[in-house]
Amino acid sequence: MARLLRILPVLSLLSVIGCTDPPLESETTDSATMPPSTMPYDPSQGGGVTGYATGGQVDPTTTGDPTTGEPPPPMCDEALKRCAYEFTYPDMGETSVDVMGSFAPDGWSKGAAMTSDGTNWRVTVPVPWDTSVQYKLRIDGSMAWIPDPNNPDQIDDGFGGYNSVLQPMTCEEFTCEAASCAVTQDGGFDWRDSIIYFVFVDRFNNGDPGNDALTGVETAADWQGGDWAGVTAKIEDGYFNELGVNTLWLTVPMNNTSDDGLGTDGHMYSAYHGYWPTDLSQTEEHFGSLAELQALVAAAHAADLKVILDYAMNHVHITAPVYVDNPSWFNPNDNGNGGDCVCGAGCSWDGADGERCWFTDYLPDFDFSNQAARDYSIDNAIQWIKDTGADGFRLDAVKHIKIEWLLDLRARVKADIEPMSGQHFYMVGETFTGDKPTINKYVGCDKLDGQFDFPLRMQMAYNVLMRQGSMNELADFFDANTDYYNGGAAVMSTFIGNHDIPRAIHLAEDSPVWNNQWADGKDKAWNDKPGLPVGAAAFERLGLSFTLLYTTPGAPLVYYGDEVGMPGAGDPDNRRFMQWSNYSSGQSWLLGHIQDLGAIRAAHPALRRGSYARLGADADSLTYSMSGEGETVWVAVNRSDAGKSVGGLPGMALKDELTGEMVEGPSVMVPARSARVLVAP
Template identity: 25%
Template sequence: MTPDWVKDAVFYQIFPDRFRIGQGPLGQPAPVREGFEPWEAPPTLRGFKGGNLWGVIEALDYLQELGFNALYFCPVFSSTANHRYHTSDYFQVDPILGGNEALKRLLEEAHRRGMRVILDGVFNHCGRAHFAFQHVMENEAASPYRDWFHIYKFPLAAYTKHPNYAAWWNNPELPKFNTSSPECRAYLFRVAEYWLEQGIDGWRLDVPNEIDDDEFWREFRRRVKAINPEAYIVGEIWDDASRWLQGDQFDAVMNYPLGRAILGFVGGEALDKDLAARSGLGRLESLGALAFHHRLEDLFGRYRWEVVTAQMNLMTSHDTPRIFTLMRGQVERVSLAFALLFTLPGAPMVYYGDEIGMPGGHDPDNRRGMIWDPEGWQTHIQETIRRMAKLRRLVAPLRYGRYQYLYGQDGHLAFARSHGTESVVVAVNAAPEPWRAQIPLHGIWSRGERAVDLV
């Protein structure tokens, strides 16, 4: 069973170093307060801007007012990297973020508002600063952690370009865990359990395909669901995810294929395909309405319906250019793409700042400091998201209804979604010119019933 709450969720993705600096109490240990890059300066690969979880707490009202009811955080644990994918300690929230105390408060404040919180779980590899790896660095074969990694030779060449141990993409900064070591495995499961016990609502799994072991993920699921049956397990799988979506591993995946299709349909000639191609989005195809529809049908037919409605649907993230830049600043196209994202089956997810039309090219440019001055906001996009989130909240078919094709030609698509006795028709004009057409309703409304324009 996939968690019910996800079907009602509207996710907001936060990259903690770049979202907001809050003035919380000193953490444990005291976070550093100085020595950061200026907030407005172009981000650098190694620089820190000092965003923290106290800042997120301060922004919860802003997010709630826009209609977000779920937060997905890029990693928050102690790390040597500004993106925090290089984990130093899985049991400690990074001191710069405010430490464990700040996360505890954030969970309380979010839950008080009915908002869910999921964290990024990086279980395939750790940072070379991780205590177990450092233990092996120092003690080599005498370390009881020697089996936690795949070591080819001592001494470890961790600070060279040629790691002599298994590492993610052969990057010496990221030693791969040996998940077949019972103690290492137990450690990782314990991490997953611990944070659920602390109150998080699920895990987004980083590169889970790299742990090529279905039994690992089955046990992961059993342990997670034993603590919270409604916990959400969503994997970062960029392509077909059937292997993991049989009900015994993940609840859902990050639905990049859907996002790629929306971009291809809505983007038109504005779409910067070259920029997209340099990211995980890959080569985007321009899609007419019919081709887009076929893509959707394929995607929605591939997995069980309870998976489809629990998918994390997104177009952009910290791993892609920003949608505003992909659409070359065409605000209407960005707004339309979000409108589609919010009306299709699955839980929509918005990357921080995309709701205000922040620009951003390739990493690290897509990770700029959030703009908090409304002068810098593209309010048309923001208003679209606010309205679509509200619509989705008020209109159950947008959350639970099956996708039903009605009409598709050139840049024009209409589809219906029905749930119980309610039906919604969504008509999209992705072309630059106004559009009028007769849309066959195929009996989704009974004869004589009156339609209401919700937009």
């Protein structure tokens, strides 16, 4: 009996415009592959569709077929189109048959279960548009998977066996995967295309020494002179365009206190970081005037760069007029048991306490169950957008506010901002936790477009930088993570470094400075500070991490200075002033590598908008593909300190976009601590 494979007509068409909010999950974490660790908390801080031929072209998105009254076809990018295929296999007494493959992000891990009609096992699977699919059959749940015996198209799987191959195909009737809320369907900016650069303004570039003013605390925790004029200068110099980023995240723009504040480490700090706001309607005097911020945004837009403003909504400084004049808008610093309600001291960082605790005793916490307080804050956020022309927000400490604040902000943005701009306003949140359900709680079309993917960062740091566990673990994590947030519709920001953890280069050293990827690095923040690593290995490992970020779903983030592997322990040492010259050979290589990655990602839309599929993994290697937009890109990763043959690739000639070399699949030699990003020549 021959195995049958055919296209099925699609019985119902699904709309792509919009997205769905999945129900919250009951589990506490989805990080089973991550080793036990201490997780510190942040204390701060398209394709169009032609009209029907009825004597003239009409708009099928609004009218449908004028002769039959049938509903219009869906509208979506090719990367979201799916054709329905039926796999069949003769029933010879098996207890179960599953199709496992690259047709879905979790296709190799979960697969698609077939059902038997007594003669054949069958399952209909939506497969990606115009994209080859590799697959195998799993019989009776066996670990020994087999290629389809009746499909002659096979390629070496790189592990001594073969995968069956479905050749690229299109269909007249197709369904559409749920599109991200952050994807504008009418030609506007697609936030899946974003590569974000975090400009820590005070530590980046000093363009106007006239606004420098010190408070007298230790230099590492004092203002250091960076400002908006300095950022604008680097925009106009072409630094960001040459680096290959297209989105700038700027630190909080509103005016902060001039008072010092005691940190948890016993040192005094200034408000150089921007998270101690006082006058929410005025710009930070150390950064410049509103006119200078507007000039920065205008210069960025002229250079095809988007601008995201950091917005701190959880609290203000105790000297802020809004607190002095409206104390009822804030939670009392009272835990109800005779003590203060400071996060981690008197009150918990989590749960109901986490939404009312003060980060310190000089940072009053907004009570956003109070409608007047919420309205005031939302009005302020909307005014910053209108005043600056910013394209998005990075929202600080999301899990510490009432979710109603996010719902109200998104509604106001949709009503007041997007009709004027004609663009989707991107909002990404910070929830410093390894608990994926908590992160997901705040993501949805009526809330955040995405969040910073802390669980992914920690898994990558553990498996790639620190070389702990196996790359199989990372592959398993990717399988479960790719479509997790908002059912895969979120545009998460992926990263390896940020301002609340030690510089990533030190986890990549031959002997990592810290043995826990969650370490906050405060033990070396003031004394015994780490220096720049010597040799090439640490820089190559950090570069490999960026290769993974730039070739997997999400909006990758570059923390300022990480493009040259700047050293630094925990806060404030991880916020040293930007290094602009005198690079070591390792630093120069890393900078060039990230520039190359930016160019490769820009040249291949599959890397930005495609579907991820795992092709193979072992202790030290990982192979996967990104397919969509009419192309497939294959990535072969080797974390080990020696060259390694890595399989799972198609058996044909391939071009390595990183080196320009031609190689031949299904297995290729990948040098130590590196990857190959492969395309059909």
